[in-house]
Amino acid sequence: MANNTSHTTEYKVLGRILVLLMFMTFLTISVTSFNLGAFSVTVALLIACFKAFMVLSYFMHLKYESLLLRILVGMVFVLFAVIVLITFIDYAYR
Amino acid sequence: MSKATEKIEYVSYLDHQSKYKGIFAWIFATDHKRIGLLYMYAIAAFFVIGAFLGLAMRIELIAPGETIMKPQTYNGIFTVHGIIMIFMVVIPGLSAVFGNFFLPILIGAKDVAFPKLNRFSWWIFMVGSAMAVASQLLKSGPPDTGWTFYAPYSTTTGTNVIMATTAAFVLGFSSILTGLNFIVTIHQMRAPGMKFFNMPLFPWAIYATAWIQLLATPIIGITLVMLIAERLFGIGFFDPALGGDPLLYQHLFWIYSHPAVYVMILPAMGVISEIIPTFCQRKIYGYKAIALSSLAIAGVGFLVWGHHMYTSGMSENARWFFSLLTFIVAVPSAIKVFNWLATMYKGSIDMQPPFLYALEFIFLFIIGGTTGLILGSVATDVQVHDTSFVVAHFHYIIFGGMGFAFFAAIHYWLPKMYGRMYNLKRAKILSVVIFVGFNLLYFPQFIIGIQGMPRRYYDYLPQFQWAQVISTIGGFILVAGLLAMISNLIMGVRKGEIAPANPWQGSTLEWQIPSPPSLENFDEEIEIKENPYDYK
Ligand code: HEM
Numbered sequence: 001m002a003n004n005t006s007h008t009t010e011y012k013v014l015g016r017i018l019v020l021l022m023f024m025t026f027l028t029i030s031v032t033s034f035n036l037g038a039f040s041v042t043v044a045l046l047i048a049c050f051k052a053f054m055v056l057s058y059f060m061h062l063k064y065e066s067l068l069l070r071i072l073v074g075m076v077f078v079l080f081a082v083i084v085l086i087t088f089i090d091y092a093y094r
Numbered sequence: 095m096s097k098a099t100e101k102i103e104y105v106s107y108l109d110h111q112s113k114y115k116g117i118f119a120w121i122f123a124t125d126h127k128r129i130g131l132l133y134m135y136a137i138a139a140f141f142v143i144g145a146f147l148g149l150a151m152r153i154e155l156i157a158p159g160e161t162i163m164k165p166q167t168y169n170g171i172f173t174v175h176g177i178i179m180i181f182m183v184v185i186p187g188l189s190a191v192f193g194n195f196f197l198p199i200l201i202g203a204k205d206v207a208f209p210k211l212n213r214f215s216w217w218i219f220m221v222g223s224a225m226a227v228a229s230q231l232l233k234s235g236p237p238d239t240g241w242t243f244y245a246p247y248s249t250t251t252g253t254n255v256i257m258a259t260t261a262a263f264v265l266g267f268s269s270i271l272t273g274l275n276f277i278v279t280i281h282q283m284r285a286p287g288m289k290f291f292n293m294p295l296f297p298w299a300i301y302a303t304a305w306i307q308l309l310a311t312p313i314i315g316i317t318l319v320m321l322i323a324e325r326l327f328g329i330g331f332f333d334p335a336l337g338g339d340p341l342l343y344q345h346l347f348w349i350y351s352h353p354a355v356y357v358m359i360l361p362a363m364g365v366i367s368e369i370i371p372t373f374c375q376r377k378i379y380g381y382k383a384i385a386l387s388s389l390a391i392a393g394v395g396f397l398v399w400g401h402h403m404y405t406s407g408m409s410e411n412a413r414w415f416f417s418l419l420t421f422i423v424a425v426p427s428a429i430k431v432f433n434w435l436a437t438m439y440k441g442s443i444d445m446q447p448p449f450l451y452a453l454e455f456i457f458l459f460i461i462g463g464t465t466g467l468i469l470g471s472v473a474t475d476v477q478v479h480d481t482s483f484v485v486a487h488f489h490y491i492i493f494g495g496m497g498f499a500f501f502a503a504i505h506y507w508l509p510k511m512y513g514r515m516y517n518l519k520r521a522k523i524l525s526v527v528i529f530v531g532f533n534l535l536y537f538p539q540f541i542i543g544i545q546g547m548p549r550r551y552y553d554y555l556p557q558f559q560w561a562q563v564i565s566t567i568g569g570f571i572l573v574a575g576l577l578a579m580i581s582n583l584i585m586g587v588r589k590g591e592i593a594p595a596n597p598w599q600g601s602t603l604e605w606q607i608p609s610p611p612s613l614e615n616f617d618e619e620i621e622i623k624e625n626p627y628d629y630k
């Protein structure tokens with residue numbers, strides 16, 4: 001984007017994020033050995049969301065983009081959440 | 095960015111020589127105007143094919159029992175007709191043709207943000223269309239599921255469902271990439287001084303549409319992949335015997351396909367918002383309300399998909415909730431209609447063909463919209479769901495809305511696109527012929543729909559015949575009118591009078607440049623106005 005072309009993320013930062021992501025992957029696998037019952041899906045999804053957030057912020061540069069762009073991307077996720085929620089009005093009461 | 099400082103010799107984009115020759119100068123063109131025309135020629139051809147398939151169904155329905163085709167042929171034809179008209183005509187329609195051609199010009203840009211991606215979008219559009227055609231011709235026979243591909247039937251029928259859904263998948267990518275291109279274009283390419291609220295209303299509509307294309311289309315993509323996987327590997331997404339849920343298919347399908355109807359209608363509303371001020375020579379009433387209502391429709395339009403599923407066994411709570419949301423989404427549409435009417439009030443109206451089509455659009459759109467509320471309310475929908483009432487409703491919205499807006503747009507912008515004018519008198523007469531044919535064709539379907547004539551049936555009880563006959567007569571009038579309209583336009587392009595740069599006294603940017611525009615649209619300084627429609 002025009003206003004941010006000057007910014008290049010340091011490799012060191014990207015490297016740290018990569019390590020963090022690999023650690024989270026390891027975590028995803030290791031929690032499966034505990035029986036969390038109904039929460040097992042929730043936990044897996046939470047970890048996945050966190051990972052996606054990191055990828056978006058650093059690898060996809062969202063952290064350094066304009067506020068407008070961040071709001072636009074954020075709204076997409078809000079919309080997605082609302083759609084899932086509404087779908088569950090059907091499933092929860094059927 | 096968009097202003098050339100020194101004066102360049104004027105050469106129209108149609109005469110411009112690129113490094114490619116002959117037909118390749120078109121296929122490899124990156125000029126948004128040429129790409130717009132490429133889409134238009136392809137879409138016009140598909141539209142004529144689709145119209146003839148519609149006419150074939152109408153002939154079959156002129157009398158009860160078998161007339162000219164077997165039931166399975168009828169199933170194939172309504173499916174093909176639906177796939178062609180929806181995925182290959184009306185979804186790309188206005189945004190790919192007039193969005194490509196006029197969006198950059200209206201915001202003072204030389205081209206879209208990614209011209210090569212734009213060319214690529216047209217290519218995959220053609221590949222997807224070729225696959226859709228192939229699905230009709232391959233050995234197992236045309237798909238017979240209807241354009242909605244509902245599971246579980248679509249997972250078991252022996253016809254070419256996989257080919258047809260793959261075609262829709264590929265066509266979806268064209269739509270996504272076009273949407274992405276337009277969003278970036280509007281954010282990044284506006285001429286200096288052109289703020290969001292200085293943009294004309296067609297770009298606003300295209301902006302809202304582009305977001306829907308970008309966000310909703312992937313959902314149909316993944317849904318169709320799930321369907322294909324289900325057919326090939328019996329995974330059990332939709333099969334209750336394997337723990338799946340057939341309603342999940344309907345949810346996923348309509349999460350895309352309801353917003354998709356706004357991909358059709360929002361640009362249509364944008365076109366009408368351009369035409370009305372020009373032919374009334376009046377500032378548009380409620381500019382901001384019209385601009386923002388496009389965004390509101392796009393947003394709320396994402397949340398109403400369940401109104402297609404009232405009778406399919408969805409939970410009671412979901413039903414009233416979707417009904418409520420559906421009524422809410424009608425509000426911004428009504429805002430636009432009132433604003434258009436208010437613009438006409440005390441205007442100096444010039445009854446030219448584009449304006450005539452725009453008036454017909456408003457009339458048909460109101461019928462389509464109010465019958466939509468009948469379908470949006472649970473209690474009445476249970477009565478008319480899956481009857482010809484629905485067929486009439488969506489033809490009024492999609493054809494009477496998007497289709498007539500397309501006709502309005504081509505009559506409005508043709509002198510700009512080609513630098514020539516068609517025969518105005520003939521255009522006016524044909525517009526009335528088409529309007530009459532249209533209403534004769536579809537209005538009777540409302541009546542027999544309420545009386546119980548089911549949709550997607552090749553046969554019916556004798557009591558419905560009077561209406562079916564009127565419809566078929568209307569169908570012939572309509573198709574004849576459409577063909578005559580197309581030939582009037584072609585004759586105008588080839589031999590029509592040379593059109594002046596601004597034949598309608600329009601105030602938006604496209605009318606400030608020569609007809610046809612030059613390759614980079616703006617060779618001279620342009621003036622950006624505070625309000626794009628400053629007539630009085
Ligand atoms: C040229 C004139 C047209 C004629 C004569 C025509 C006629 C018909 C007829 C007879 C049906 C079948 C109804 C049934 O048996 O259930 C039908 C269905 C349909 N038409 Fe048209 N139509 C025309 C134009 C259009 C246009 C412009 C669109 C644009 C979107 C369109 C979209 C559809 C769709 C989506 C269906 C439903 C297919 C299905 O049930 O799967 N039609 N049309």
Ligand SMILES: [Cu+2]
Pocket residue numbers: 351352355398399401402
């Ligand atoms: Cu809908």
